[in-house]
Structure formats: structure tokens, C-alpha cells
Amino acid sequence: xxxxxxxxxxxxxxxxxxxxxxxxxxxxxxxxxxxxxxxxxxxxxxxxxxxxxxxxxxxxxxxxxxxxxxxxxxxxxxxxxxxxxxxxxxxxxxxxxxxxxxxxxxxxxxxxxxxxxxxxxxxxxxxxxxxxxxxxxxxxxxxxxxxxxxxxxxxxxxxxxxxxxxxxxxxxxxxxxxxxxxxxxxxxxxxxxxxxxxxxxxxxxxxxxxxxxxxxxxxxxxxxxxxxxxxxxxxxxxxxxxxxxxxxxxxxxxxxxxxxxxxxxxxxxxxxxxxxxxxxxxxxxxxxxxxxxxxxxxxxxxxxxxxxxxxxxxxxxxxxxxxxxxxxxxxxxxxxxxxxxxxxxxxxxxxxxxxxxxxxxxxxxxxxxxxxxxxxxxxxxxxxxxxxxxxxxxxxxxxxxxxxxxxxxxxxxxxxxxxxxxxxxxxxxxxxxxxxxxxxxxxxxxxxxxxxxxxxxxxxxxxxxxxxxxxxxxxxxxxxxxxxxxxxxxxxxxxxxxxxxxxxxxxxxxxxxxxxxxxxxxxxxxxxxxxxxxxxxxxxxxxxxxxxxxxxxxxxxxxxxxxxxxxxxxxxxxxxxxxxxxxxxxxxx
DNA sequence: GCCGTTTTCGGCCCGACTGTTTTCAGTCG
Numbered sequence: 001x002x003x004x005x006x007x008x009x010x011x012x013x014x015x016x017x018x019x020x021x022x023x024x025x026x027x028x029x030x031x032x033x034x035x036x037x038x039x040x041x042x043x044x045x046x047x048x049x050x051x052x053x054x055x056x057x058x059x060x061x062x063x064x065x066x067x068x069x070x071x072x073x074x075x076x077x078x079x080x081x082x083x084x085x086x087x088x089x090x091x092x093x094x095x096x097x098x099x100x101x102x103x104x105x106x107x108x109x110x111x112x113x114x115x116x117x118x119x120x121x122x123x124x125x126x127x128x129x130x131x132x133x134x135x136x137x138x139x140x141x142x143x144x145x146x147x148x149x150x151x152x153x154x155x156x157x158x159x160x161x162x163x164x165x166x167x168x169x170x171x172x173x174x175x176x177x178x179x180x181x182x183x184x185x186x187x188x189x190x191x192x193x194x195x196x197x198x199x200x201x202x203x204x205x206x207x208x209x210x211x212x213x214x215x216x217x218x219x220x221x222x223x224x225x226x227x228x229x230x231x232x233x234x235x236x237x238x239x240x241x242x243x244x245x246x247x248x249x250x251x252x253x254x255x256x257x258x259x260x261x262x263x264x265x266x267x268x269x270x271x272x273x274x275x276x277x278x279x280x281x282x283x284x285x286x287x288x289x290x291x292x293x294x295x296x297x298x299x300x301x302x303x304x305x306x307x308x309x310x311x312x313x314x315x316x317x318x319x320x321x322x323x324x325x326x327x328x329x330x331x332x333x334x335x336x337x338x339x340x341x342x343x344x345x346x347x348x349x350x351x352x353x354x355x356x357x358x359x360x361x362x363x364x365x366x367x368x369x370x371x372x373x374x375x376x377x378x379x380x381x382x383x384x385x386x387x388x389x390x391x392x393x394x395x396x397x398x399x400x401x402x403x404x405x406x407x408x409x410x411x412x413x414x415x416x417x418x419x420x421x422x423x424x425x426x427x428x429x430x431x432x433x434x435x436x437x438x439x440x441x442x443x444x445x446x447x448x449x450x451x452x453x454x455x456x457x458x459x460x461x462x463x464x465x466x467x468x469x470x471x472x473x474x475x476x477x478x479x480x481x482x483x484x485x486x487x488x489x490x491x492x493x494x495x496x497x498x499x500x501x502x503x504x505x506x507x508x509x510x511x512x513x514x515x516x517x518x519x520x521x522x523x524x525x526x527x528x529x530x531x532x533x534x535x536x537x538x539x540x541x542x543x544x545x546x547x548x549x550x551x552x553x554x555x556x557x558x559x560x561x562x563x564x565x566x567x568x569x570x571x572x573x574x575x576x577x578x579x580x581x582x583x584x585x586x587x588x589x
Numbered sequence: 590g591c592c593g594t595t596t597t598c599g600g601c602c603c604g605a606c607t608g609t610t611t612t613c614a615g616t617c618g
Contacts, residue, residue: 025601029590060591098607100616134609364602394603395618433605455618456605 002166003037003044004159005234006070009079010034010063015091016082018101019108033063039366039547045071089114096144097492103137106130119145151490154192155237157556158519161186163234164196167217171200171241176208178246179308183256187326189559191489191522195230195238197256201249208243248274250311258329265332269319327562346562347541349555351574354383356449357428357482357514357542358551362407363388364396366547369407373414375548377421382577385424385449386411390438392430393455399427401443408446422577424448424584428482433457435468437475444477449584451514451542453482454495462496469502473511476588480540480572481506483516483523491520499528506537510589512572515541515564517557518550529564538583540572 014030036058037044047053048071054064069076086108092115093104110130112118121127122138122145164182171180177200181187184197202208206226212218213229218239220232228242244252252274255263263271313323321338325346328334337343359365360372367375369386376384388407389398399407408425415423426449430438433456437444444450452472457464472478484502485494506513513532516523524532524539532539541557543550561571568574572583 023590026590028601029592033590058591062590098616102615132609132615136608392604393618394605397602458618459607 001045001070001074002163002234003040004162006044006067007034007038008235009070009076010037010066012091013066013076013079013082015094016079016086019086019090019094019104020082021105029058029060030063032058036366037067039549041549087113089117092148093118095148095491096141097147098140099137099144103133106132115145115148147490147493151192154194154490155235156192156489156519157186157189157522157559158553159235160193160196160237161519161556163237163239164198167196167198167233167239167241170215170217171198174200174202174208174211176202176204176211178202179249181253181308183253184240187257188259188329189327189556189563191519191525191560195240196233197240198242199249199253199256200241200243201246202243203246205243205245209241212241244274250308250315253308254312254315257326259331261332262324262329262335265335266319266321269321269335271315271319325562327559328565344565344567347558347566347568347571347574349558351568351571352381352541352554352558353576354381354385354422354573354580355543355545355551355554356385356424356426356480356540356573357387357451357516357544358384359388359428359544359546360386362403363393363398364546369410369414371548372545372551373418373421373423375551377418379551379554381421383422383424383580385426387426387428387449387451390427390429392432392438398430398438401439404439404443405446426450428453429478430455431468431472433460433468435464435471437471437478441475441477444475447477449480450475450478451480451482452478454486458486458492458495460495462498465495465497466501469497470505473502473505473509474588478511478588479584480512480514480542482514482542483521483544484513485523485525485528487523487525488520489522494523499531503528503532503535503537506532507535508589510538510586512538512540512583515539515557515561517541517543517553517555517560519553519556522556522560524560524564526560526563529561529566533564533566533570538572539566539570542573 010030011034014027014034018027036056044067048068053059053067054061066076066078090104090108090113093099093107107118112121118141122141125138127133127138127141128135164186168180168182171177180198180200183199185193186196200208209229213221217233218229218231221229222232222238223230228240230238230240233239251272255273316323321335322343324334324338324343334343355376358372360367360369362369373384389396391398391400404427411423411425426447428451431452431454432438437452454468472481485497487494513524515529529539539561541554541561543553543557545551545553572580
């Protein structure tokens with residue numbers, strides 16, 4: 001079982017216990033345990049073998065036993081008992097924004113056990129007859145069900161990508177498979193995907209499919225034919241494993257990576273799908289010829305001869321096009337752009353030199369200051385900013401002014417010991433509900449980096465939201481606006497902000513906007529980040545990491561920036577230290 | 590359920606906003 005699967009099982013257990021009225025502190029402890037497991041870098045199974053499970057902070061005797069059972073049996077008896085008591089639809093109700101525990105308990109007690117029943121009750125104005133429920137709650141139910149419906153059957157990048165990579169390793173390790181790659185929506189780094197699509201090349205496709213079908217991971221088979229098998233993987237996420245002959249691989253990879261529009265644009269330039277009638281797949285003259293030639297040379301190990309990406313470049317070359325990055329293969333218009341030589345030179349993960357949004361256990365982070373710094377160093381960063389929460393965000397143990405100054409003294413001491421690595425002292429300061437900022441200018445002046453973020457009053461009217469953001473953007477000490485729209489993908493709508501207004505103000509004031517890399521946020525979204533580039537607004541790609549492991553989420557932020565067409569020069573944290581310092585020090589407009 | 594002990598049970602992040610009522614509990618972050 002994966003760490004995330006175990007975390008989800010524990011979180012589900014916490015939710016079920018909560019609905020059944022269990023001690024809230026127990027519920028919170030289990031929920032915290034789930035979070036801790038999710039943030040671990042080492043597989044829980046490894047820690048279990050080493051006997052290190054109980055040493056983890058937040059995992060005690062009870063959770064340890066629960067986790068061991070999940071690892072060994074793949075399920076938990078306690079969880080199964082709880083599931084028998086509470087129908088799954090009731091758990092879903094907890095996901096509805098504005099609907100909390102009390103309301104869910106009321107609905108459950110009145111016999112509502114599915115979202116459909118609940119929605120019907122809301123639409124027919126029957127819910128308002130229940131104690132403590134009124135018209136506004138009915139509206140929240142109807143809106144919430146619509147939100148969940150849009151999300152249903154879709155999985156965030158943060159879940160799908162790691163699982164896909166694990167399956168990919170499995171395929172690549174099979175001796176009969178000459179190459180395997182991720183394709184489809186996931187290769188284009190879409191925010192939500194409906195399935196993992198993997199493509200493998202083999203001289204014995206039927207044998208590979210047989211092997212995959214017999215593997216325990218493919219137990220819940222959904223569909224199959226002679227070219228693919230589709231099964232439900234962890235969390236029920238559908239996986240499609242498709243096997244082609246080696247000569248068809250590249251054409252099929254291109255065909256399945258881009259949208260239908262992208263493929264159509266390529267076809268109009270002569271691209272032929274795999275398994276074309278003449279038996280030759282690929283571009284005008286059959287790009288696969290080279291691939292096959294490569295395969296037949298070098299004693300079959302053509303990976304050494306020509307890399308998969310190079311082979312894809314050959315495919316595009318045959319169409320007289322430069323290689324088009326997967327993240328851009330969307331509308332088909334990128335093909336004309338490519339032809340005109342107007343494709344952006346997209347930012348890459350390797351261009352990233354630092355991270356400007358990092359939490360530690362001084363506020364609501366899990367890892368210590370020292371752990372975050374060493375994790376940043378081992379990622380090869382040149383600089384990093386520590387930005388814990390500010391005083392008003394009490395739930396996140398935000399720092400009082402004196403605590404903030406104490407932290408900064410600690411950071412300076414730590415920074416003085418670091419060579420070839422710069423540690424900035426910063427803060428993620430709350431933009432308060434009434435438009436005030438959480439600290440006065442005299443303390444903000446002492447900071448190397450100030451991120452200003454909205455965490456409260458997310459349902460305010462637009463003019464109020466604008467007043468607040470305006471105060472932050474116009475403040476001479478605010479460098480970056482954190483997660484600028486406040487959305488949580490599939491869970492929470494953004495607050496009411498006119499993005500054009502925001503971008504204009506950012507451009508005018510020289511305020512940097514964040515791409516928050518968390519796969520739950522990706523905020524700015526790719527379309528918004530694209531607009532930001534057009535207005536000349538600088539972007540910082542930050543992780544907002546609360547533990548060491550999540551520093552790696554930078555990859556999602558970079559993928560999002562690539563979908564927006566951003567280049568290295570558009571991004572603050574690709575720039576060398578001297579330039580970063582200059583940018584942070586420049587007077588704002 | 591976890592933690593930290595003043596080792597064996599008590600404490601566990603909290604303040605603002607919102608919805609439902611009519612003075613406060615639920616919900617959110």
C-alpha cells in the first residue's frame with residue numbers, strides 16, 4: 001500500500017468517527033497522523049520493516065497498529081466496521097462547502113444517505129423543514145453537489161502523477177518492453193485527469209498484455225482488447241496500459257499525448273496514425289523507419305541509440321516542425337506557431353534556483369527550519385526564503401511580532417553558517433478581512449521577502465476583496481501575492497476577484513504574482529499565468545511547502561507555468577542571486 | 590489517539606464570519 005493510500009484510509013476513518021460522534025480530539029489525532037504519513041519521503045512499508053513507524057511524531061501505538069494492519073492485510077477491520085455504519089454518500093456530504101458536521105448528522109438522522117437524495121431534498125425545499133437548516137443551506141447543498149459532480153471521476157495531478165511513475169517503472173523493468181512512457185492528459189500536466197494512460201513498446205505486445213492482466217495490481221479489470229488493458233488502480237483511479245509494436249510507438253505516443261485538435265493539425269500536415277494501411281506509421285515519409293532502423297541496430301537496445309524524445313523530435317521534423325512540448329499540445333494553434341518559429345522556450349524544472357514560499361514548525365509546518373534548509377540545499381537551490389504565517393492566522397500558529405523577530409535572528413545565524421547558499425528571512429503575511437495588513441510597515445521593512453496572502457473572508461463581495469488586495473499590492477514592502485485567487489481545485493471556488501484588474505495592478509505596482517505549486521491549488525492557473533505574462537507581470541513559482549517532501553511539488557508549478565507558455569525570464573526564481581536581490585530591493589511603482 | 594510528563598492522566602491551535610435566531614452554534618481557515 002502506498003503512503004498516500006494509507007493516509008486516505010486514516011483520513012476516511014477520522015471522518016467516519018467524526019460523523020459517529022467520536023471524541024473530536026481523537027478524530028484530530030487520526031487526521032494529523034494521516035497528514036504526517038502523506039508527508040513522509042520514505043515508504044511506510046520500509047519504515048515498518050525497520051521498526052521505525054512508532055518513532056514518527058504523531059504516530060503512536062494505536063495508529064501504528066492500524067497502519068501495520070493496512071500494510072499486511074491491505075485493509076482495516078475497524079475501517080470496514082465503520083463503513084458498515086455510515087453509507088459512503090454521507091461522507092461525501094462532508095465535502096460540501098458550507099456544510100459541516102452538524103448539518104450532515106441532521107441529514108443522516110433524517111434518512112438522507114446519498115448526494116442525489118440530498119440534492120433533491122434541497123431542490124424541493126424539504127431540507128429547510130429540518131431543525132437548524134434554512135434556505136441558504138439548501139443553496140449551499142445544490143452548489144456543492146454541482147462542484148463535486150464536476151470533480152467526480154477525476155483525480156488531481158498530485159495523486160495521478162506519482163502512481164503513474166510507479167507503474168511506468170514497472171513497465172520499464174520488464175525485459176520484453178523496449179520503451180514505455182506516460183501519455184495522455186497526464187503528460188500534458190492537466191490539473192485533473194480521468195485516467196493514467198501508459199504506452200509501452202514491445203515485439204510481443206500480446207505477451208505483455210497477458211503479463212499486465214495477471215498482475216495483482218490489475219485485479220479490478222475494467223476493459224480490454226488486443227491492444228490495451230484498462231483497470232482500476234489505487235483509489236480506483238483508472239489505468240490504461242496500451243502496448244504497441246516498436247515501430248508504431250512514436251506515432252502512437254504523439255497521437256495520444258496531444259488533444260484531438262493537436263493531432264488533427266498534425267494530420268493536416270501529413271502525420272499518419274500508427275498502424276496505417278501501408279503498415280508504415282509516422283510522418284510523411286514514415287518517421288518510424290529511423291526508429292526501426294535504430295531498433296535493428298545496436299543488438300536491439302535502441303534506447304541507447306536514440307532516446308524516446310529524440311525519436312519524437314524526428315517525428316515532428318518529418319512534418320517540418322520543431323518539437324512541440326507536450327504542455328502546449330492543446331488547441332492545434334500551437335502547430336502553426338511552431339511552423340512560424342514562434343513557440344516559447346519554456347521554463348524547465350532545472351532552471352529553478354530557489355523557492356520563496358516555505359513554512360516551518362515555527363508556524364503550521366511539520367519540518368524544522370534546519371530540515372527545510374538542508375532539503376533545499378540537497379535540491380541544488382542557490383537560495384530560499386522562509387515565510388511562515390503571520391500573527392492573525394491563529395489556527396496556523398502565526399508568528400507575533402516578537403516571535404517573528406526571534407525567528408529572523410535564528411535565520412540570520414543559520415544563514416551565516418551556509419556557504420554558497422542564501423537564506424532569506426520572510427513572512428507570509430495575512431491580508432486581513434478589513435483591508436489592513438497583519439504587520440506595520442516598520443517590521444515589514446526588516447524582511448527580505450514579504451508574501452501577502454488572503455486566508456480569510458473568502459466569500460466577501462468583489463469590491464471588498466479588491467480593497468484588500470489593493471492595499472497589499474500598493475504596499476511598498478509587499479513583494480509577492482501568494483495563491484492570488486484562493487482556489488482549491490475541485491474543492492473551493494476562487495474568491496471574487498477580477499483577474500484583469502489584479503494583473504493590471506500587479507503590472508502597475510511591480511508586484512510579483514505567485515504560481516503556487518501545490519497540486520491542490522495551482523494558483524495562478526495556467527490561463528491566468530498566460531495573461532500575466534502578456535501584461536509583463538513577473539511570476540514566482542513557489543511550493544508553499546509545509547514539510548520537506550513537498551518541496552518536490554515544484555515540478556507541478558513548473559508544469560503549470562509551461563502550460564501557460566512561461567519562459568525562464570518570466571520567473572523570479574530562475575534568476576541568479578544578484579538579480580533576485582536587485583528585484584527584491586527595487587522601489588515599487 | 591497522541592503527547593509529555595510534575596510517569597499515568599489531562600490537555601489537545603483559535604478567532605472571525607455566517608447562518609439561524611434572536612444571542613449563539615456552526616463553519617472555515
